[in-house]
Amino acid sequence: MAEERVAPQVAIPEPSGGSGGGSRSPGGGQGPGRMTMSFAPHASFEHLPHVGELRLRLRGASIADVLGQAALALADVLLPERPPAGPERVHEIVLDAPDRAALLIDWLNELLFLAERDRWLPSRIDLHEATETHLRATARGPVLECAPSLVKAATWHGLRFEVGDGGFEAEVLLDI
Amino acid sequence: MTAPTLSTDTLFHEIPIGSHPGMLVPARVYADDALWREIAEGHALDQLCNVAALPGVEQRVYGMPDMHEGYGFPVGGVAATRVSDGVISPGGVGYDINCGVRLLTSSVTLARVAPRLESLVHELSRSIPSGGYANPRLSLDAAGLDAVLREGSRSLLGRGLATADDLAHTEAGGALEEADPDAVSVRAKQRGHDQLGTLGSGNHFVEVEVVDQVLDPVAAAAYGLVEGRLAVLIHTGSRGLGHQVCTDYVRLMLGLLPGWKIQLPDRQLACAPLAEPEGQRYFAAMCAAANFAFANRQVITAAVRDAFGAVLGTAAGLQVCYDVAHNMAKLERHDGTELCVHRKGATRAFGPAHPETPAAYRGIGQPVFIPGSMGTASWVLAGTDEALALSFGSACHGAGRALSRTAARAAASGAQIRRTLEGQGIVVRCPSARGLAEEAPLAYKDVERVVGVVHEAGLARKVARLRPIGVIKG
Numbered sequence: 001m002a003e004e005r006v007a008p009q010v011a012i013p014e015p016s017g018g019s020g021g022g023s024r025s026p027g028g029g030q031g032p033g034r035m036t037m038s039f040a041p042h043a044s045f046e047h048l049p050h051v052g053e054l055r056l057r058l059r060g061a062s063i064a065d066v067l068g069q070a071a072l073a074l075a076d077v078l079l080p081e082r083p084p085a086g087p088e089r090v091h092e093i094v095l096d097a098p099d100r101a102a103l104l105i106d107w108l109n110e111l112l113f114l115a116e117r118d119r120w121l122p123s124r125i126d127l128h129e130a131t132e133t134h135l136r137a138t139a140r141g142p143v144l145e146c147a148p149s150l151v152k153a154a155t156w157h158g159l160r161f162e163v164g165d166g167g168f169e170a171e172v173l174l175d176i
Numbered sequence: 177m178t179a180p181t182l183s184t185d186t187l188f189h190e191i192p193i194g195s196h197p198g199m200l201v202p203a204r205v206y207a208d209d210a211l212w213r214e215i216a217e218g219h220a221l222d223q224l225c226n227v228a229a230l231p232g233v234e235q236r237v238y239g240m241p242d243m244h245e246g247y248g249f250p251v252g253g254v255a256a257t258r259v260s261d262g263v264i265s266p267g268g269v270g271y272d273i274n275c276g277v278r279l280l281t282s283s284v285t286l287a288r289v290a291p292r293l294e295s296l297v298h299e300l301s302r303s304i305p306s307g308g309y310a311n312p313r314l315s316l317d318a319a320g321l322d323a324v325l326r327e328g329s330r331s332l333l334g335r336g337l338a339t340a341d342d343l344a345h346t347e348a349g350g351a352l353e354e355a356d357p358d359a360v361s362v363r364a365k366q367r368g369h370d371q372l373g374t375l376g377s378g379n380h381f382v383e384v385e386v387v388d389q390v391l392d393p394v395a396a397a398a399y400g401l402v403e404g405r406l407a408v409l410i411h412t413g414s415r416g417l418g419h420q421v422c423t424d425y426v427r428l429m430l431g432l433l434p435g436w437k438i439q440l441p442d443r444q445l446a447c448a449p450l451a452e453p454e455g456q457r458y459f460a461a462m463c464a465a466a467n468f469a470f471a472n473r474q475v476i477t478a479a480v481r482d483a484f485g486a487v488l489g490t491a492a493g494l495q496v497c498y499d500v501a502h503n504m505a506k507l508e509r510h511d512g513t514e515l516c517v518h519r520k521g522a523t524r525a526f527g528p529a530h531p532e533t534p535a536a537y538r539g540i541g542q543p544v545f546i547p548g549s550m551g552t553a554s555w556v557l558a559g560t561d562e563a564l565a566l567s568f569g570s571a572c573h574g575a576g577r578a579l580s581r582t583a584a585r586a587a588a589s590g591a592q593i594r595r596t597l598e599g600q601g602i603v604v605r606c607p608s609a610r611g612l613a614e615e616a617p618l619a620y621k622d623v624e625r626v627v628g629v630v631h632e633a634g635l636a637r638k639v640a641r642l643r644p645i646g647v648i649k650g
Contacts, residue, residue, distance in 0.1 A: 051218055051244050052251055052577045098431070109423050116416045117366045119308070147308035150377045150611075152271040152419040156426065156443035157247035173247050175271050175419075176378050176581065 009124045010068035042167070045073040054151070054174040055158070061167040063100055064130035067107055070172065071125050071139075074108055077174065078121060078148035086143035089120050095135045101161040103135055104170055108154035111139070116147045151176060187633045196225030198441060203228050205239035206567070206633045211625060214578060218245040220252075226441045227255045231449070232262020234515055238567045240522050241629040242546075242576025242621060246270075248444030251521035251577075254570045259507065259514040263438070263447035264455050266429070266462070268518035269505050271422040273462055274469035275380075275413030276347075276501040277523075277545040277573070279556065280480060281400035282407060283493030286386045286645070289406060292487055293384075294603055297646040299483040300382055301605035304476055306650045307377055310370035314475065321369050325357035328467030329474040337478040345534060346499040347524065350470040354507075356460035360417070361424050364461075368417025368468060373475030375650040377608075379615055380412040382476065383547070384646030385554060395558045395639040398540045399497050407642055408494065409547055409554060410476050412650065413503065414469035421465045425458040450516055459505070459516075466504060473499055497556075498534070498543040500524060502573035510568055517568050525571035525636040527561030544571050544636040546627055549620040550604070550647050551597050555627045557636035571635040575623035584619035585610065593617075597647065606649035615649060 043065045048055040056073050060066040091114050097103035115121055123141035130137075152175040161170040189212055191203040203224045207215055215221065220243050227249055228237045234256045243252030248267030257263055289296060305311050316324065323331040329350025332338035343350045375382065385407045390396040401407065414421075429446040433439075436449060448455035477496065484492040502523040505516050526533045526542045533542045541558035548554045552575070563569045579587065588596075590609030593616045597604050606612040631638045 047582055049580050049582070051580050052246060054581065102430075106427075113363055113367065113420065113423075116308070117363075144308075147310070147416075149308035149416065152378075153423050155247040155267075155271075156430070156446065157267075159443060175247060 010071055011126045043069055045069045048171065050173065053176050056172050056174065058170045058172070059167065062130070063132065063168060064127050066161065066168045066170050067104060067130050067135065068125065068127055070104055070108055070170070071111060071122060074111055074151065075122055077151055078115060084121060084142035084144050086145070088140055089118060089143050090138060090140040093135070093137045093139055097133055100132045101159050101170070103133060104161055104172060105154050105156060105159065107135060108172065112151055112153060114139070116149055119144045119147045121148055187629050191221065191225060196222065196228070198229035199225055201228050201233050201236050203237045203239065205243060206241050206629055206635065208625065208629050211241050211621065211629060214621060215239065215243050220245045220250040223248065223250040224253055226445060227253060227268070229441060230255065230257060230263055230265060230445065230447060231438055232257040234258050234262070234513065238570065240570070240572035241626045242521070242572040242574055244576050246520065248442055249518065249520040252572055253520045254518065254522045254568055256510065256515040256517045256568050257450070259450050259516055262450055262516060264450050264459055264505055264516050265445055265447035265518060266422045266425045266458055267444040267446060268520055269422065269462060270503040270520050271419045272413035272503055273418035273421060274466035274501045275503040276469060276473065276499060277547060278410040278473045278477065278499035279497040279543065279545055280408040280410070280477060280494045281497050282405055282484070284406045284484070284488065285404050286406060289488065293646060296483065296487045297384065297603040297605055297648065299487050300384070300480065300646070301648045303479045303483050304375055304382055304648065305373070306375040306648065307607040309374060311373040314372050315370040316372060318365070321365055322357040324372065324471045325360060325464035325467055326355055327351050328355070328470040332471055332474055338474050342474060342477065342496045345496040345536065346470060347501055350474060350499065352463035352466050354460055355463035355467050357464050359457045359461035360421060360464050364417045364420035364424065367420050368415055371415040371417065372468070372472055373479060374415060374472070375412050375476070375648070376415050377611065377650045380650035381409070382480065382648040383409045383554070383644050385409060385642035385644055387640055388553065388643040389641040390639070391641070392558065392637065392639040395540050398537060399543055399556060399639065400495055401497070401556060401640045408480055409545065409642070410473050410480070411547060412472060412476065414465040415472065417468050418465040421461050425461065429454060462505060466501065469501070470499065500543070500545065508568070510564065519570055521573050522570045523573045524569055525559035525563045526569050527559045527563060529561050530559070530564070530569065533559065541636070546572060546623065546630070547574050548623040548644070549575055549617040550615065550644060551600055551602060551617040552620070552623050554642040554644070555623065555638065556640045556642065557627070557630065558639050559636050560634055562634045563636065566633065567635055571630050572626060575620040575626055577619055578621045579619040581614040584616050585613045587618055588616055589613055602644055603646045604649070605647070611649060
């Protein structure tokens, strides 16, 4: 049976050139209804090998790009196999962390908390601010029939969030 | 890392101090050659050696035969730290605090249930919420949730959900006295308030088994296992409440490590000295989450009893054989020293003489459960007194994953797995085709080999083999 799933949309504060360049893991699929994303052409996420959990590699031209890709990757894992149909719910999210890697973990764990508590999945995220240590976002999405509970947490194991010539790259492990 | 020393006589591989930066104690992995090759392929050994660098780590760290790469600790890792000058690590317990396994025995024969097996599995799946579904029959208010966190399964007595006999056959009586609901955050309580009696996702399951073979008649009789009769395995934990407790305390401890002058090779090993208030507070929160998990499996037990009664028309004589945690830190005395024994994907395996072995099993050893993987056998073993010296009284908790979830999905679809299992006479219910594919039997190690090492190494001894006939996946 074909999966009818709706991808989230992420808007970042300063589009870093180009659009529609978001890419997915080979297994992520591109089901009907997926939206265009506003990222640099090379902004992406992919799944890396791990025997028990899910390791993600995230790339982008900016911290906001990477945080946006993290939300997309998480939503891709959490998307239910039945299309969401509930009313929309909006969350204003403000986070402060000691460094960008910690900010990435806090961001993912905040989305996981909201998803489980409110049986909710983000379908659009507006990242208003995203610096080394601070994030402000508006996340909106449908209330679901049941909580998207597959991911327990974003972990600190093997966490990295580095800047290089090609932009930013992060790796994070999700506990399944 | 330098090459480990292999002891072919005793089925373990020893990794000495100095093989890996920062090791304070050696590491030992119980495995035969085939399992060792699988274990050595990933990063599990590096993770185990990192654990050997934790402050106050005592004697030796252990890897069980099902060990595989995790996060921070490897899954299948055991480490003890001194209460006096050691640390407690939330990552050494994991996000699913007191994830564990409970076995119910029954008086029902396979022959009696066979014509109604499909109905039975359907009724079980209908009455036990799985995936992300909450329990519509048992949403707790603040006082009710605090009671569960404080008293665990004991809070369910007198409500038709638990009996005194159930509690007597649960690790620690289903209630850890050190629990403090006030140490659990509001967020954790918000995640957990409607999740009592739910299975969750991932590798959690309820399985209907038939006792296929008894190898130790004396122990099997004590455990209530009779060939040809049904049994039920329940595998789940503390759900979102436990996940949030771990998230909260890892984050808290990371910020405090510099003040304690603790440097770690992996941030997921974040820890707190047991003597510090933060270490004690995490332990109290962990115990509260563990109580939630004991109660969770107890409520599911009540649902299983109801489902059997509804389908078979009579009581099925479902008795709790035992309920044992495999993600937990416990305060235990070993060789005269008070230790905090972290078991991450590893279970207690206390022997006949241990004071914490339930009274009914003194002289036998506590039951140890090693589930297979939907289409393969699960095993019941008995703990040994020798295991105290071999592994702080620990054994493995399952077959252990061999394939990543992506590789498992690539190997077979959920529909293919369902057809294969049904071809073996196994009735399957799973809310997610993707989840079914990720938990396929081929994604796991050979449980017979894993159990063989546990038995031959003396960590626990074989009692009975169970064969699945009905599977409800989370």
